[in-house]
Amino acid sequence: MNAVKEINKISATNDFVIRFANVNGSGSASANNLFSQAVFRLGVPVSSKNIFPSNIQGLPTWFEVRINEQGYLGRRGGYDFVVADNGQTMAKDYQELLPGGYFFYDSSKRLPNSFSRQDVVELGVPLTEITNTHYSDPRHRQIFKNIIYVGALAYLLDMDFTVFEASINTLFAKKPKLIAPNIKALKLGFDYAEKNHTDVCQLNIHRRDLNGEQILMEGNAAAGLGAVFAGATVAGWYPITPSTSVVEAFEKYCKAYRVDQDTGQNKFAILQAEDELAAIGMVIGASWNGARAFTATSGPGVSLMSEFLGLAYFAEIPVMLMDIQRTGPSTGMPTRTQQSDLISAAYASHGDTKNVLLFPSNPKECFDMTVAGFDLAERLQTPVILMSDLDLGMNVHQCDPIEWDDSHVYDRGKVLNEQQLTDLNARWGRYLDVDSDGISYRTIPGTHPEKGAFFTRGSSHDEYAAYTEDGEVYARGMQRLLVKWDTAKTLVPTAEVLSDGADIGVIYFGTSAYSSQEALDQLRDTQAIDTMRIKAFPFGSEVDAFMADHAVVFLIEQNRDAQMKTLLVNELAIDPNKIISVLNIDGMPITAEFLVTEIQNQLDGLAGNRADKQQTSGGLL
């Protein structure tokens, strides 16, 4: 046992990181969520990351909670407090704790002698003993053990206990029998800690009022909800982590809002397909037939869907696809995050193809961009892919509330109805570019007895959808698709640019936004930096301008091969040497600490080079 007095304890209020180490399948997730939700309800900004294995029961899982009243919600790196509830990883969890940090463990069994750090505070609570004393049902013992440590944390971190009581009351409003035993468990932990670790911990979570109207939501739930609001009626899908909860959320919200009150019948059709090929096939069939349809998948699914995406691109059928990216290649790390499907999604399928990509950075944007995605897919008659990731999709994020403008009318694109077909004087051609925007008028099967029928095909076709092997006609069609691509540039969400005339620019997108903003706040202390958050592919003119306006551009990505850089260099006439990639590929959400170190090193190098009057060279990483 170490001597507590000598330790230089970490002391902080509303600014630290706590890591829960658990065994998956043990019910710890509910307890940990109860904790992070309590932080949020105390008005203190909070973010949590569930670091889980590709397994159902028995393997290690971690839950990291960052409490930060400045509002930084990215992963910080480093742990100030560890709740060690997993024997398998306890030694590692102990070692990884920051000096001056707090090690909370089940003291029913004493710590092995090897746990001999002199720079950490050990906080033992005999969780097993307490549960065994107060609960007899084995399942209860397991569940309440988790709640007991949450109760102990409430004391140790000086949290307002009434917040927990209120949460339990709401959580079990429909199962009131569970309220009392849960509160009892919380109190057992609280009381033990109060009695045995009085005033030991110098980390506090104190009530603030910083969260305003914000909500806690998973990106996948927001995307599923977005599909309901966007009027999607058909979902074909195949289960794959980390996308599964998108369709689960869609179903949940459909059951809430889309069941006919009189008949009990559903205004939606969800089919679990036999594979991803069938899932996207269903979406294409339904979209072709005039319904809004979508599917959600991850990288391996995008690979399988590629042939069909090429069909949708070439035959010009709207597709809404959500790609919740995980760590590739192949099966990769299925429960870790990455931004590594950019190229496979952007250029999915053989031949010359390009797909519209959207990059949400938070759950509200998952909602908004899903809604926008359906409009874009129908306006452009092409696949639109929402490029979310595991971090955004499966972790609970604090974000602005979901909003809906009731005056928003779905953009169903250029679809001719029966009357319009009847009134048509000129010969209609499915692939005629009447408006010179590259987008042709389509018809839905069953609309008109005499007009508008055509044969949809993935083989080369002329302006009237007839099969052709005439190279000129084929080429004309392919060139028109590029005109449409140019139109897409004017319709997709524009990049968020923060420019103050600096020479240095930083580009980021998706979930890198959280840590990037934090890192930039630090870097800007010594260096003027402009930023741009890319929200869509193809790139609008603002992206071109940002690249032109900056001598050096750092590009932050969560993949190995700088895939966004590839897209920028491929699509824009820019000098690739001015891009310096900052890449994180460990499958964990990128941290501000990593970004500050990497970028600062590069900046120092650039300054050195300038001093030496040497030319700078890009692609240093």
Next chain:
Amino acid sequence: MSYIRPNFRHPEKERNERGYSIRNYEGALSTLCAGCGHDSISAAIIESCFDLNLEPHKIAKISGIGCSSKTPTYFLGKAHGFNSVHGRMPSVTTGANMANKDLLYLGVSGDGDTASIGMGQFAHVVRRNLNMVYIVMNNGCYGLTKGQDSATADKGSVSKAGVPSVFDSIDLCQMALQLGAGLVARCFSGDKKQLIPIIKAAIQHRGFAFIDVISPCVTFNNTPQSTKGYEWVRDHMAATGTIDFIPDRSEITLDYPAGSSRTVTLHDGSELHLQKNGADYDLSNRKAAMHQIESVKEQQKILTGLIYHNETKLDTHGKINTVDTPLNALSQDELCPGSAVLTDLNAKLR
């Protein structure tokens, strides 16, 4: 091209109850080889739809890739068609059907498209009992890539390449039966009298209707030793019976000898009369149907005709309980919950 269509027809000739002439059901000229069995099937589809007074634009014809999948261009020119990707007709049709339950879905596929690359999708569209007609134009070979054996080529069957197939074949009717299809039939493209009533019955059937049509490939698989050639099939057909389709409200009565005929009534009141020959079995008994296919096969023959019919199961829409209005006809008001629900929803997320 396999036939030249007359460019003049008497305007008053042959109009159906909807006032359409047969021409309204035709498509573009076929580009398949002269004598291709597939063209006979196209013609049978045209005639069936004409006879049933269907509105051509209320039909969606969907196919995969291959010679067979080209045929939707050659019939029902006023219907939307979709030549999708190889082996994926079932999923596209499933999505289309989910979007609009009111159209007739005519899926056309081949033996390569269904029994090889599309086997997974075939199996699953059957088990979901999608309301559609699924026609396989089965010639036992890959025509478009010049005659390779397909998975339905019988062991020992010899195509133009001259090498007997060494692998066991897949019997799609048996698969469809096992997977729960409500209507299963096997026909020969050269037997229009049998094919047309069965196509009509399949169209009127609610749920998944499967027709395996043996359709000889005149170019690559019509040798005397090919079990999918005209000669062999004609010599080895064992029909379940002679079939007549009687649409609902029709007053036609057929004189069947007592005790030797059977009537299958479809949900809309149409009837399929089957004058039985050979072994008798209960058409609505899946086990018996399976047994019959096997028994006939043992005699080195091919069982044709209506093999199984049972319309009692819910189709996909019934199983997932969708509203009566086609989903693609629901308005934004009916689909979007609107801002009203968000106050409560956001509150629950705090």
